[in-house]
Amino acid sequence: xxxxxxxxxxxxxxxxxxxxxxxxxxxxxxxxxxxxxxxxxxxxxxxxxxxxxxxxxxxxxxxxxxxxxxxxxxxxxxxxxxxxxxxxxxxxxxxxxxxxxxxxxxxxxxxxxxxxxxxxxxxxxxxxxxxxxxxxxxxxxxxxxxxxxxxxxxxxxxxxxxxxxxxxxxxxxxxxxxxxxxxxxxxxxxxxxxxxxxxxxxxxxxxxxxxxxxxxxxxxxxxxxxxxxxxxxxxxxxxxxxxxxxxxxxxxxxxxxxxxxxxxxxxxxxxxxxxxxxxxxxxxxxxxxxxxxxxxxxxxxxxxxxxxxxxxxxxxxxxxxxxxxxxxxxxxxxxxxxxxxxxxxxxxx
Ligand SMILES: Nc1ncnc2c1ncn2[C@@H]1O[C@H](COP(=O)(O)OP(=O)(O)O)[C@@H](O)[C@H]1O
Ligand SMILES: [Mg+2]
Numbered sequence: 001x002x003x004x005x006x007x008x009x010x011x012x013x014x015x016x017x018x019x020x021x022x023x024x025x026x027x028x029x030x031x032x033x034x035x036x037x038x039x040x041x042x043x044x045x046x047x048x049x050x051x052x053x054x055x056x057x058x059x060x061x062x063x064x065x066x067x068x069x070x071x072x073x074x075x076x077x078x079x080x081x082x083x084x085x086x087x088x089x090x091x092x093x094x095x096x097x098x099x100x101x102x103x104x105x106x107x108x109x110x111x112x113x114x115x116x117x118x119x120x121x122x123x124x125x126x127x128x129x130x131x132x133x134x135x136x137x138x139x140x141x142x143x144x145x146x147x148x149x150x151x152x153x154x155x156x157x158x159x160x161x162x163x164x165x166x167x168x169x170x171x172x173x174x175x176x177x178x179x180x181x182x183x184x185x186x187x188x189x190x191x192x193x194x195x196x197x198x199x200x201x202x203x204x205x206x207x208x209x210x211x212x213x214x215x216x217x218x219x220x221x222x223x224x225x226x227x228x229x230x231x232x233x234x235x236x237x238x239x240x241x242x243x244x245x246x247x248x249x250x251x252x253x254x255x256x257x258x259x260x261x262x263x264x265x266x267x268x269x270x271x272x273x274x275x276x277x278x279x280x281x282x283x284x285x286x287x288x289x290x291x292x293x294x295x296x297x298x299x300x301x302x303x304x305x306x307x308x309x310x311x312x313x314x315x316x317x318x319x320x321x322x323x324x325x326x327x328x329x330x331x332x333x334x335x336x337x338x339x340x341x342x343x344x345x346x347x348x349x
Contacts, residue, residue, distance in 0.1 A: 005080040006041035007209040008095060008177045013038045013064050013074035015057075021281065032280045034060045036233045037074070042177055042209040047199065049212045049224035049241070051256065055277050057233040058213045062181045065211065066097050079176075093123050096170035100182040102162035106154040112138075112165050113150040119172040137168040140206075141198060160191035164198065171202070178202065181213040196223050217253075218260040221245045226313070229253050232277050232288040235307075239314035249316035251293045287319065295320055299331055 016031035035057040042048050042065075050058045063069045065076060067087040076083040084091055099105045106115055116134045120126040126133040138146035141164040154162055163183060170178055180199065184192040200223055202208050214220055220227050221241055228238040229252065237250040248254045275292045278284050284291055290300040300319050308321040319327060 006077075007044050007079060008042040008065060008211075009077045009080075010038065010040050010061065010065050010071075011075045011077065013040075013061060013071045013076070015060050015064060015069065016072050019281065030281045033233050033283050034280060035064065035071075038230065038233075038235045039074075040065070040211075040228050040235075040238075042211055044176065044209050045203055045207040046225040047203050047210040047212050047223050048226045048228060049214060049220035050228050050230060051214055051217050051220045052230035053215055053277055055232075055280070056230040057280075058215075058230060059181055060233075061230070062097065062179050062211060062213050065177075066095055066179055067091055068097075089123070093173045094175050095177040095179065096173060096175040098163070098166050098170050098178065098180040098183050100185050102159065102166045102186075103154060105166050106162060108154050110153070111150065112152050112154075112157075115165060115169050116172055119169055123173045125172060125174060133172075137172055140171060140202075141165070141168045142194075143168070158191070159187045160195055163187060163195055167195075167198065167202075171206075175208070177209045177211070179211045179213070182215070183212070184219065185214070185216075192219070199223060216260070217245075217256045229256065232283055233280055234288055235317065236289065237314075237316040237318075239311070243311060243314050247311075247314075249310050249314065249321060250289075250318045251295055251320070252289050253316075255292075287317075297327075299327055303330065 013035055014037055015035040017034055018029045019032055020027055021030045022028060038057070038061055040048060040050065040061065050061060052058055060069070064071050067076065067083060070085065078091070078094060113134055116137050117130055120130060120133050134150060135146035138144070138149055143149045143161060143164055149161070154165070157165065183199070184195050187195060196219060199210060199212065203210050212220065212223055217227070224241050226238065227241050227244045229236050229244070229250065231252045237244065237248070237253045244253065245257060248257055278288060278291065286302050287293070287300045287305050290296040293300065297319060305317045305319045306322065307315050307317045309315050310321060322330070
């Protein structure tokens with residue numbers, strides 16, 4: 001496969017959830033604009049982090065990529081080909097998910113061995129020696145010696161060990177992609193790093209393509225090669241991790257970073273976190289961040305910002321990065337030339 005073809009790619013993914021608003025005869029169904037034209041790519045041997053506050057649409061993007069839910073618009077491509085609709089076994093074998101709560105994702109009545117044997121058997125992965133395959137999986141997630149763990153029930157394990165079992169179960173089917181949705185958020189702070197290092201190991205040794213979903217930009221900076229920042233259902237900035245954290249271009253990224261100080265980095269301009277994320281059934285006009293943005297201009301309230309390429313693979317959707325003359329031209333209804341739609345940019349990468 002060409003090095004330029006991502007293992008898994010979402011292009012212009014858009015998802016609405018219809019929810020009931022009001023009561024009685026006045027009740028009506030309104031769309032929640034959960035994800036709006038989000039493009040993201042996952043490459044072999046790389047971690048892409050999807051970062052944003054709660055409600056930003058991260059889990060929805062993860063579920064769209066895993067084919068657990070269908071997009072209203074946009075495409076999912078596996079190795080450059082349109083992914084099948086639904087989540088057939090062949091797709092599940094290549095794209096696996098790990099969830100936030102390892103306790104909820106493991107069946108309390110079954111021992112560790114059972115959790116690993118099932119996917120091995122369903123996908124015919126054991127090569128005739130189930131016990132050896134189980135032991136190998138446990139070693140790969142650093143649960144050693146494996147014999148100490150096969151007979152344990154989930155409640156007999158620590159949170160970190162449970163999450164390792166959930167990761168081992170995902171690995172059982174030899175996926176190319178692992179989508180980890182807030183995999184360390186529910187773990188004790190003291191064991192988070194160990195699980196993040198395990199994910200980094202799997203990326204490096206097994207060349208997995210990893211999507212790391214998190215609200216914590218500091219952990220994204222630690223683990224990820226590329227960071228994608230979402231706000232209120234939209235992609236606001238994406239760049240290689242170092243570029244994004246050293247030179248955050250979008251005021252929202254700057255806000256996230258200022259809330260997660262790093263002793264090694266000069267502080268970005270301090271921003272007050274004014275207000276909270278907006279309702280997604282009636283998102284703000286123009287740039288969805290404008291009500292909270294300390295730099296908001298008139299145009300930000302009226303027009304959706306174009307996605308601007310600032311550096312190699314560094315893209316921000318923000319009017320601040322559009323040349324003032326072009327901004328003015330755009331206000332007057334003339335054609336904008338500097339802004340590139342994000343999908344074109346991400347196709348070039
Ligand atoms: N099944 C659903 N039905 C209705 N609304 C949903 C559903 N799933 C998510 N949402 C809404 O979509 C938005 C994005 O949610 P989510 O993707 O879970 O965000 P995140 O993972 O970033 O916290 C939120 O406003 C959430 O309430
Ligand atoms: Mg979530």
